[in-house]
Amino acid sequence: MSETRIVVVTSGKGGVGKTTTSASFASGLALRGHKTAVVDFDVGLRNLDLIMGCERRVVYDFVNVINQEASLNQALIKDKHSENLFVLPASQTRDKDALKEEGVERVLNDMRTMGFEYIVCDSPAGIEHGAVMALTFADDAIIVTNPEVSSVRDSDRILGILQAKSRRAKEGREPVKEHLLLTRYAPKRVDTGEMLSHEDVRDLLKIPLLGVIPESEAVLHASNQGQPAIHMQDQPVAQAYQDVVARFLGEEIPLRFTTAEKRGLLQRLFGGK
Amino acid sequence: MRILTLHGVSALVNRVSRKAQSFRLRGTTVPVITLALSSADEATLEADIAAKVQEAGDSLAGGLAVIDLSALGEAPPRLTWLVGQVRRFGLLPVGVIGLREEQAAEVSGLGLALLPATAASARSAEAAPREARALRDAAPEAATDAPVEPKPSAVAPPAGASMVVDRPVRSGQRIYARGGDLVLLAGASAGSELIADGNIHCYGPLRGRALAGASGDQDAQVFALDFEAELVSVAGVYKAFERLPAEVRGKAIRASLETRGGQSQILLSPLVEG
Numbered sequence: 172m173s174e175t176r177i178v179v180v181t182s183g184k185g186g187v188g189k190t191t192t193s194a195s196f197a198s199g200l201a202l203r204g205h206k207t208a209v210v211d212f213d214v215g216l217r218n219l220d221l222i223m224g225c226e227r228r229v230v231y232d233f234v235n236v237i238n239q240e241a242s243l244n245q246a247l248i249k250d251k252h253s254e255n256l257f258v259l260p261a262s263q264t265r266d267k268d269a270l271k272e273e274g275v276e277r278v279l280n281d282m283r284t285m286g287f288e289y290i291v292c293d294s295p296a297g298i299e300h301g302a303v304m305a306l307t308f309a310d311d312a313i314i315v316t317n318p319e320v321s322s323v324r325d326s327d328r329i330l331g332i333l334q335a336k337s338r339r340a341k342e343g344r345e346p347v348k349e350h351l352l353l354t355r356y357a358p359k360r361v362d363t364g365e366m367l368s369h370e371d372v373r374d375l376l377k378i379p380l381l382g383v384i385p386e387s388e389a390v391l392h393a394s395n396q397g398q399p400a401i402h403m404q405d406q407p408v409a410q411a412y413q414d415v416v417a418r419f420l421g422e423e424i425p426l427r428f429t430t431a432e433k434r435g436l437l438q439r440l441f442g443g444k
Numbered sequence: 445m446r447i448l449t450l451h452g453v454s455a456l457v458n459r460v461s462r463k464a465q466s467f468r469l470r471g472t473t474v475p476v477i478t479l480a481l482s483s484a485d486e487a488t489l490e491a492d493i494a495a496k497v498q499e500a501g502d503s504l505a506g507g508l509a510v511i512d513l514s515a516l517g518e519a520p521p522r523l524t525w526l527v528g529q530v531r532r533f534g535l536l537p538v539g540v541i542g543l544r545e546e547q548a549a550e551v552s553g554l555g556l557a558l559l560p561a562t563a564a565s566a567r568s569a570e571a572a573p574r575e576a577r578a579l580r581d582a583a584p585e586a587a588t589d590a591p592v593e594p595k596p597s598a599v600a601p602p603a604g605a606s607m608v609v610d611r612p613v614r615s616g617q618r619i620y621a622r623g624g625d626l627v628l629l630a631g632a633s634a635g636s637e638l639i640a641d642g643n644i645h646c647y648g649p650l651r652g653r654a655l656a657g658a659s660g661d662q663d664a665q666v667f668a669l670d671f672e673a674e675l676v677s678v679a680g681v682y683k684a685f686e687r688l689p690a691e692v693r694g695k696a697i698r699a700s701l702e703t704r705g706g707q708s709q710i711l712l713s714p715l716v717e718g
Binding site for chain 1: 611612613614615616617630631633634635636648
């Protein structure tokens with residue numbers, strides 16, 4: 172059994188695509204055969220189960236497990252697309268204070284012993300308790316950022332919190348591995364100067380780029396259908412998320428979808444960049 | 445109206461050469477907060493100080509304070525009353541600067557030292573409005589440790605170890621190199637705060653606020669290879685940049701304190717001349 176890696180998907184700012192990313196990233200890992208769990212830390216505003224399309228199967232949630240009112244096996248929901256993926260939904264009726272540090276640690280450790288290879292923690296927005304709990308036990312952090320100044324600033328802030336409050340930092344172990352994920356990227360608007368380019372953002376945040384997810388209507392459709400965007404066949408968004416998962420697992424894959432579509436033969440032959 | 449300057453001035457205890465077994469007399473420098481008055485009206489002072497006390501919280505508690513009357517053109521308020529005002533910050537009053545002779549007896553009665561007006565205190569009184577904000581930000585951490593740790597002064601260059609930070613300083617992070625230089629190898633993001641009692645050296649982009657000479661060293665400087673700072677300050681005199689001039693933005697720049705005709709201001713110049 173390989174070791175468990177805990178991956179937090181975080182951003183500081185709201186509405187940048189954390190839950191979309193958590194769902195697609197966890198699904199991508201599971202599709203590649205890794206036993207994966209995705210945990211919704213956004214207690215009080217649960218969304219992950221909607222995007223995963225399992226909202227009607229939620230009986231027990233993360234807070235129930237923390238309070239030992241239910242077992243992990245009772246609360247974990249098996250994904251409809253993959254045998255390897257389990258969803259631990261957030262509670263709708265509690266607030267984030269219900270996330271006690273000892274409780275969160277115990278649940279994550281129990282998941283380790285259950286043999287999960289990856290535990291993806293979907294962080295709430297902000298820098299308060301819920302967000303801190305989501306990143307406390309992380310080994311890796313995916314910093315979801317939109318190519319605009321305020322999102323970059325909030326990502327920078329959350330990187331500082333990661334360095335200060337994660338267990339790895341507090342115990343002086345190897346720091347949390349940071350990955351930059353740019354979402355809602357519109358190459359056309361980058362070209363016209365309305366949006367920061369991925370080079371700009373990388374320069375500002377100084378962390379390695381894990382991927383660029385293009386802005387797409389398909390994401391909205393996917394959410395409405397309760398289907399992670401990575402399952403949308405032939406959509407650039409799905410391909411971009413597959414690239415992200417592959418890069419996370421150590422494969423070298425060139426960036427795609429970072430230049431404006433020109434619909435020419437050359438464009439198709441030579442791909443994105 | 446600004447009536448209050450919080451300024452770290454070093455009080456120097458004179459060296460005494462005498463051998464003793466049971467104790468040692470040593471020269472030492474301790475940062476002192478100066479309450480520099482520009483008004484003698486007790487009602488105005490009372491209200492302004494109340495606001496400042498609220499703002500400062502207990503960040504100054506335990507520090508030493510000197511009451512500076514040298515910039516005051518009129519008769520000063522009652523000293524016993526002033527001492528009470530200083531105590532509201534949790535500060536311990538130790539001396540008075542710029543007092544008229546007729547009040548000198550009252551000073552020793554209160555157990556305070558009568559200090560000569562120095563160039564530093566005169567300068568701080570003049571530059572009060574410009575300094576106040578940067579000092580307020582820089583003061584708390586410096587002041588909290590004031591009584592226990594000897595601090596560098598203008599007479600002795602900073603002797604503390606420098607602090608080297610090899611990761612980017614993020615928005616919302618505050619780094620204080622106490623008693624020495626701060627060296628940043630990976631730069632500092634917008635919204636970060638860098639404070640050093642000595643110089644600040646930045647080899648990556650400097651996008652945050654850089655406060656050198658935080659406990660009063662006017663010779664401290666900020667050196668940056670890629671200058672994009674939001675604010676720079678030396679010994680409490682600061683300059684904020686709402687928009688960086690093109691000739692400094694992204695350039696290798698040093699920021700130092702320039703004093704001309706009693707007025708101090710931040711001077712930006714190329715790191716390498718020519």
